[in-house]
Amino acid sequence: CVVIGDFWRVVCVVIEGISSVHLVQQHYQHEFLPVLKDRYKVIPISGDAGEERFFFANFVKENDVVICTAQILQNALIHQSEEKHVEMTDFTLLIIDECHHTHKNGVYNKLMEEYLIKKLRGERNLPQILGLTASPGTGRATSMEKAVEHIMQVCANLDTWRIMSHNEQSNGPAAVTKQPEKQYDLVSERAQDPFGDELKMLMLRIHEFLGDPDFPFSEFGTQTYEQKIVEMEKEGEKKRTCALHLRKYNDALFIHDTVRMIDAFRHLDRFYSEEKITRPLTDESERFLLWMYDEHQNVGDLANDARYENPKLSKLEDILRDLFQSSSDSRGIIFTRTRQSTHDLHDWIQGNAGLQAIGIKTAPLTGAGQSNQTKPMTQNEQLEVIERFRKGHLNLLLSTSVAEEGMDIPQCNIVVRYGLMTNETSMIQARGRARHEESRYSFLAQTGSKEMRREITNETLEGLMKQAIKRVQNMPEREYLQQVSVARVKNQRKDDLKGLFNPDDVILHCKGCNTAVARGSDIRVVENSQYVNVNANFKVYYKVSATSIVFEKKMDGWSPGRSVRCHCGQNWGFEMIYKNATLPIVSIKNFAIQTPESRVSGKKWKSVPFAVEDFNYSQYCQENLLDLSDDDD
Incomplete structure (x- = not known):
């Protein structure tokens, strides 16, 4: 914990990541409050903190230490109203936890960009910056030179004076942390796979329908094939329709490779049950695809044949039996790739009499964002699951990457990375959740698989990262400052390219039917977070649900309305009721982006190849003849 002297301004601890709300509470309850409560006022403020986040500035004035999510601080820095606005100079110390996230368009980087602008202007009384991380990573580097360049970029983004590590502070807690014992738990490929073969045969029939009968059978069920589906979605209507179905078959093969056959079948x-309800059957391709699936109902029978079940599950059962039979106090986390697989693994364990007999009590732990496959966990549900795990009411979590960073459960003595292929930072972070002195870290995958090869590569990259950190630490001061300057110039050039195309020259096409429905110039961003279409004519392209959607937490300044879908059935987003305006929030992943040069797909609005203007409420009301009388601003 940071030792604090008698300061006259506030210390702010900021958290970023998909589990940031939980980490705010963890830092508050288990790290800062026990040490500081007798001398200082400490307060946690997160996305579910109710009215506290709406009056952030007042809480900053009234407390000595504020622990909050990075987004709340960022919102307060740019907000205009007095009760919500803060200045960077209101703080003495800014502690950035998991500071390896300070890159690209992340909120940490936005905070630091604001800080650096003020520093270069010569403003005084700016806070000291302290970044904390166990794994700055290598930025996908394959050489020492590139790894050092990545570390220097993180240093430049954080305005770092020096990197300190536990090697230099040998009496610190990190110096005596014992790493968990690592083991590779590998399984052989299925000797026979009639269920998987049947799915691939159906995929091949779709390719025959498209006039592509010689497509390589071996590519089905791979990431490479998924990329080919993305390219196929950009072509004619027939291919787009088939691409949607091929994606679902490919997803089923991924599930089949991860959990049970019956999970993939379901x-x-x-x-297909939803397609029959939501899609019009006037399209020839749609009729063929539905007919073909109905004609092959033997797929369900194959999924129930236990002779061909997933060997990874048998190996996982062995690991869990060994651990929980030897100690009733064991506690573990299984990391898996998707939300759906956490629920599928939970169902499998619940239905396994042997694992239930040895007292395994599980729960899924997943992110709070929206998902097409599973219901997202609310932040309160996440906190409840973690607290039950901390107290021992649960002894096994089935988690996505939401629990990789920061979660500190001293009793946790087993971490299983189940068929994952990630970078070295994720490997290090997940391994770090095994906090008990006698811990085990298991990597479970198929022998010779790309996942196994990646894990071995990650071990090499971890060594490269440590060497790169040492090289940066040993740099002469003058060389270090020069490298920081070079990294900043490089960052500025990237920023200059963000608005590559004129928004009016960019067309958004529905991914479901390829209809051109909007221009980039129709899009606005509301309060730096929600992207909406302000063109009044946009409504002719979509239909809305009969009822409004419901969020558990109260949103700051707006509420959700009805869900929004294209007339073809493709989900687009939902309505945002902002003051007197009802605006359609659209998710860019549901659209293809046609630029003057090519057609591309977007995952996040922050990475689109055109600039998005801020939403002007007064202007919108004037253009759409809305009443401004209820506006508080």
């Missing part, structure tokens, strides 16, 4: 069957 995923596919749910999709």
